[in-house]
Amino acid sequence: MTEKLTIALAGNPNCGKTTIFNNLTGARQKVGNWPGVTVEKKEGKLRHKKYDLRVVDLPGTYSLTPFSIEEITARDFILNENPDIVVAIIDASNLERSLFLAIQILELGRPAMFVLNMADVAEAKGIKIDEKKLSLLLGLPVVFTIGNKNRGIDKLVDAAIEEITRFDEGKKSRDIRYGKDIESCISNVEDQLIQSKLNLDDVLRWTAIKILEDDKIVKGKLRELSSQEAEKIFHVAENCRKRIFDLFEDDFEIVLTDDRYGVIAGIVKETVSNLAIKRIDMS
Numbered sequence: 001m002t003e004k005l006t007i008a009l010a011g012n013p014n015c016g017k018t019t020i021f022n023n024l025t026g027a028r029q030k031v032g033n034w035p036g037v038t039v040e041k042k043e044g045k046l047r048h049k050k051y052d053l054r055v056v057d058l059p060g061t062y063s064l065t066p067f068s069i070e071e072i073t074a075r076d077f078i079l080n081e082n083p084d085i086v087v088a089i090i091d092a093s094n095l096e097r098s099l100f101l102a103i104q105i106l107e108l109g110r111p112a113m114f115v116l117n118m119a120d121v122a123e124a125k126g127i128k129i130d131e132k133k134l135s136l137l138l139g140l141p142v143v144f145t146i147g148n149k150n151r152g153i154d155k156l157v158d159a160a161i162e163e164i165t166r167f168d169e170g171k172k173s174r175d176i177r178y179g180k181d182i183e184s185c186i187s188n189v190e191d192q193l194i195q196s197k198l199n200l201d202d203v204l205r206w207t208a209i210k211i212l213e214d215d216k217i218v219k220g221k222l223r224e225l226s227s228q229e230a231e232k233i234f235h236v237a238e239n240c241r242k243r244i245f246d247l248f249e250d251d252f253e254i255v256l257t258d259d260r261y262g263v264i265a266g267i268v269k270e271t272v273s274n275l276a277i278k279r280i281d282m283s
């Protein structure tokens with residue numbers, strides 16, 4: 001019996017996503033467009049042990065907001081087609097910048113893992129990432145790769161399959177936690193979502209955050225499910241947005257973005273040491 005699994009590759013432009021996609025799928029590729037848009041869609045196949053893997057190369061993006069067709073395409077695929085795992089490809093030589101997208105992928109609540117690609121570039125720059133600590137901190141697998149040398153690719157696939165299995169056996173993704181004012185808003189909207197019985201299960205927290213960010217697409221989808229429930233939820237969210245504005249004199253999405261950068265700075269501080277800088281410090 002073979003098992004069919006779908007792996008989606010996500011990441012910033014130029015992080016090496018297509019290189020890794022090519023390493024994984026070789027010549028077994030299909031190139032087309034995403035439905036209705038002129039964004040290129042690449043899909044390929046890979047046979048690994050008892051698994052038939054379908055690999056999808058998502059459009060390169062810096063975020064998962066609804067402001068560009070690439071971002072909408074990437075997040076719709078993750079939300080609607082439910083890949084068995086989302087592999088966030090990270091430029092290891094630029095961890096801080098890459099984490100802005102990567103933690104949003106983690107935040108979707110679906111099975112995910114991080115791939116620290118460009119490991120050679122990071123090493124040449126004297127950047128050392130403690131991948132075990134990063135993995136423990138965020139509760140997901142982390143592997144190093146050097147895409148253009150085809151290094152680490154088997155490890156990537158093994159880790160992906162292990163993580164899919166863990167989720168099948170009941171693992172839940174770990175949440176990124178923000179400041180107390182943001183968290184209390186998220187809880188308020190989550191509570192209202194639960195009362196609405198719209199059955200959002202695994203995307204509950206993500207949906208609450210998106211409503212608070214005034215994400216027009218997510219709000220439109222909720223209205224389609226139940227306009228009456230949607231208005232109640234939006235009312236709670238609007239009160240929270242006002243509270244945040246009074247406290248910080250900025251919109252919720254700006255305050256949350258600042259908080260995200262704070263979380264990222266904390267992760268980088270815990271897991272990265274720059275050997276080049278240390279050498280200078282000691283001289």
Ligand code: GDP
Pocket residue numbers: 011012013014015016017018019020060117118119120121145146147148149
């Ligand atoms: P994408 O935009 O994310 O699809 O990135 P590409 O796969 O097109 O890669 C961008 C460039 O980075 C290409 O020139 C690759 O050969 C190169 N590249 C990919 N992975 C690595 C890596 O691990 N190390 C180095 N030094 N270059 C890489």
Ligand code: K
Pocket residue numbers: 013014
């Ligand atoms: K490219």
Ligand code: MG
Pocket residue numbers: 014017018019060
């Ligand atoms: Mg590409």
